[in-house]
Amino acid sequence: MASCKKTRVILLKNKTSPIDNYESECKNNAFEPVFVPLIKHTHVVKDFKNLLETIPNYLSTIEYIIITSQRTVESLNEAIIPMLTGEQKDSLFGKTVYTVGPATANFIRRSGFTNVKGGEDAGNGSVLADIIIHDLSIDLRARSLSELLFLVGETRRDIIPKKLHSKGIKVREVVTYKTEELNDSFKRFDSAMQSYNGNEMTLNWVVVFSPQGTKEITQYLSVNHRLLDSNLRIASIGPTTQQYLEDSNITSDIVSPKPDPKSLLHAIEVYQRSK
Numbered sequence: 587m588a589s590c591k592k593t594r595v596i597l598l599k600n601k602t603s604p605i606d607n608y609e610s611e612c613k614n615n616a617f618e619p620v621f622v623p624l625i626k627h628t629h630v631v632k633d634f635k636n637l638l639e640t641i642p643n644y645l646s647t648i649e650y651i652i653i654t655s656q657r658t659v660e661s662l663n664e665a666i667i668p669m670l671t672g673e674q675k676d677s678l679f680g681k682t683v684y685t686v687g688p689a690t691a692n693f694i695r696r697s698g699f700t701n702v703k704g705g706e707d708a709g710n711g712s713v714l715a716d717i718i719i720h721d722l723s724i725d726l727r728a729r730s731l732s733e734l735l736f737l738v739g740e741t742r743r744d745i746i747p748k749k750l751h752s753k754g755i756k757v758r759e760v761v762t763y764k765t766e767e768l769n770d771s772f773k774r775f776d777s778a779m780q781s782y783n784g785n786e787m788t789l790n791w792v793v794v795f796s797p798q799g800t801k802e803i804t805q806y807l808s809v810n811h812r813l814l815d816s817n818l819r820i821a822s823i824g825p826t827t828q829q830y831l832e833d834s835n836i837t838s839d840i841v842s843p844k845p846d847p848k849s850l851l852h853a854i855e856v857y858q859r860s861k
Contacts, residue, residue: 593858594618595791595851596778598800600625602656607689611847615855622774624799625765627657629665630740633761638674645677652718652736652746652757654686654711659693661762662737667697686714687845709844710824715749722755733758740764741798765798772802791854793821794838797830804834821854 595612601621602608612619637644653659667675675698682701685691691705703721708714718734733756736747740761747757768774779790792807794800807820822828822838823845831838840857842850 711745767799808835
């Protein structure tokens with residue numbers, strides 16, 4: 587019976603530890619989540635360590651930190667914070683942290699930061715930069731700030747620094763992790779695609795979160811999106827990813843209004859109800 591069929595969601599991302607909100611939200615809403623890791627992450631501590639050694643009181647001189655990736659938070663929790671003194675930890679957790687999306691915001695709060703901004707109100711880096719610019723324009727103390735600390739991955743976009751620099755706001759970028767593409771990503775994806783029974787599934791969704799590590803997969807999807815599997819649908823986590831797919835001749839069936847699990851699954855449900 588059609589009512590017994592399931593919707594399978596293939597997530598082109600690494601599963602977040604210890605809790606992945608996409609997995610939790612899928613299971614809570616009768617979706618079947620399947621993770622296809624595309625990259626591996628390695629913590630980088632030398633840049634942060636060198637910063638503290640070069641400027642011993644650095645953490646006491648800044649008020650704002652920018653974090654836009656859960657991988658950065660993992661690096662903080664697992665590699666950077668353990669090497670700090672008690673005084674440095676207290677100073678770090680007392681900073682205002684600006685971030686993108688509710689999932690990363692919640693992750694940051696669970697790490698011990700109490701003043702987190704952006705998050706639910708910032709769906710992408712450009713919006714977050716606007717929020718920071720607005721906040722600093724009305725914060726008289728901010729006029730005397732030397733810079734904002736932006737904790738980043740080795741590979742990152744420069745939307746936020748460019749926008750802040752255009753307003754005369756200094757940003758120091760410090761690398762906290764690096765990523766490498768996995769050699770067998772397409773094999774994992776192909777295995778996930780082949781392992782479901784089309785008779786038991788209503789639709790088989792592929793969710794693209796980032797261009798990184800997706801070259802072979804997007805080449806496959808650009809040819810086979812509709813030809814081999816009429817039940818296959820494509821979801822983009824946001825407009826940037828949507829544009830990347832369009833440049834690869836792939837039309838997204840849906841674009842998540844916000845980069846979070848609830849928004850994504852709601853968009854999928856709305857699409858399926860309309861068909």
